[in-house]
Amino acid sequence: VGVDNVDLKEATNKSVVVMNTPGGNTTSTAEHTFGLLLALARHIPRGDAMLRNGLWERSKLKGVELYGKTLGVVGFGRIGQAVAARARAFGMQIVAFDPFLPKHLFEEHYAKDATLDELYADADFITLHTVVTPETTGMLNKAAFDKMKAGVRIINAARGVLINEADLADALKNGKVAGAALDVFSSEPPTGNPLISLKNVVHTPHLAASTKEAQA
Numbered sequence: 001v002g003v004d005n006v007d008l009k010e011a012t013n014k015s016v017v018v019m020n021t022p023g024g025n026t027t028s029t030a031e032h033t034f035g036l037l038l039a040l041a042r043h044i045p046r047g048d049a050m051l052r053n054g055l056w057e058r059s060k061l062k063g064v065e066l067y068g069k070t071l072g073v074v075g076f077g078r079i080g081q082a083v084a085a086r087a088r089a090f091g092m093q094i095v096a097f098d099p100f101l102p103k104h105l106f107e108e109h110y111a112k113d114a115t116l117d118e119l120y121a122d123a124d125f126i127t128l129h130t131v132v133t134p135e136t137t138g139m140l141n142k143a144a145f146d147k148m149k150a151g152v153r154i155i156n157a158a159r160g161v162l163i164n165e166a167d168l169a170d171a172l173k174n175g176k177v178a179g180a181a182l183d184v185f186s187s188e189p190p191t192g193n194p195l196i197s198l199k200n201v202v203h204t205p206h207l208a209a210s211t212k213e214a215q216a
Helices: 008-013 026-042 044-052 078-089 103-108 116-122 142-146 165-174
Strands: 070-074 093-097 111-113 125-128 152-156 177-182 201-203
Touching: 026 044, 026 078, 026 125, 026 152, 026 177, 026 201, 070 078, 070 116, 078 093, 093 116, 103 111, 142 165, 165 177
Parallel strands: 070 093, 070 125, 093 111, 125 152, 152 177, 177 201
Antiparallel strands: none
């Protein structure tokens, strides 16, 4: 889904048809997003790495429960709604921002309709599912992090450019953001990216749509 990573002019020159297929990877992306959320909350990748290195240091990996926490969903279309459904199954509260969505859809999906500032103030976890526009590019920056709860956790399986990565790295280092789980980066592969070496970041190499079903 999405054609922003495709050279449309070159495809046209070579008579290659490029199609956008909304809905084609909704389930795959929602499941991957929630997998990232769980991995981040419970330090699953670090626990796996410790055991592979012969270590048993459970005290360093104290996580947080999802039950009763608030998930902020930025962009409440198909994928955002699918993530919210999975979060509700874990007992999370949902607050969502989407200025283009009819109000009744928030109610139908048991989500609080919020402004961005309200979402930033309320959410324990924030997941991004919005499109890239001039307004959303770099939307998670220092100014946004300053409005969030201390210890917030960020998940991004949408597009890397939605986050100012240098500002996120600073927020992760100073503790304002407790952790991040990222499937996408502003430049891929993320060579030289300041986030890759941080211990409180979970990374995957743009795998959200990489399932047999989504690629069928």
